[in-house]
Amino acid sequence: MKLDHEKLDVYCVALDFAVWAYTVCRSLKGLDRPMRDQLIQASQSNAQNIAEGCGKISAADRGRFLQIAGGSARECGAILDILGRCDVLDRETVLKGKNFLVRIVAMLTRMIEYGNLLREGEVEYEHVNENEHVNENEHEDQSGQLTQRETL
Template identity: 45%
Template sequence: MTLALRLVARLPRGDRDLRDQLKRAAMSVPLNIAEGSGKPAPADRARFYAIARGAAMECGALVDVCRVAGFLPAAEAQDAKTLLARIVAMFTKCVAGEGIATQPRTRTRTRTRRQDADGRRKTEDGRRKTEECDQARLVPRERSER
């Protein structure tokens, strides 16, 4: 973030779009880390860390743009790219550590249902559903008259 703010301060005023984009991308990294850290589910944390990784990669692309446009010396651009590559590698490990980076999402049923000889539903351990549930499903609600 500090590196991005120093670079933004150097950019000419005429390149407002580039300044804004670099500022937003750099600010997105710590904000997504903070938001992801507060999530209890690993999948949620990994999603925010992946967004932060993408923002860091965007910062790398913007450093390249600044270098090509002549706003950044080659040595500073290389230092910034080295730092960003380490940050991206860190986020890649964080996302993979949460266990969802390469695993597809699947749905699992917690309980399978089947019917007994009477036609009533039973859970997988063979218990019948309560009569209240069966009655609530079969008896229509009465309408209140005004």
């Protein structure tokens, strides 16, 4: 038995990226530790926000979590760019990670756009006040009985 988010390709790719990132981060030590920690945190946040967003009933809430997940994926991309430019990771490793991230961001973008199309049309609701009377001259006395108000 699977939870709803586990059936999504984007969640599976996000998990694959998180595992890949964790494996890559094992080699990062010393000065690279803060970037390692940030990459692990952002990759986990990506998968976690996809999972949490899929549990939201309203399209607005779901979209918000998916946008946060997309932001985490982009953050991972920036971290890989920095590690690549500093020659901490080789070009091939950076490109492999970026391939995961491009897929994740593309899928999240489609999900968010699709979710924005699923909006309920505006509906006007008529408000009915139980305490309003059909006749302005009607009122309730202290016992709750409906009586006619005398008019001049």
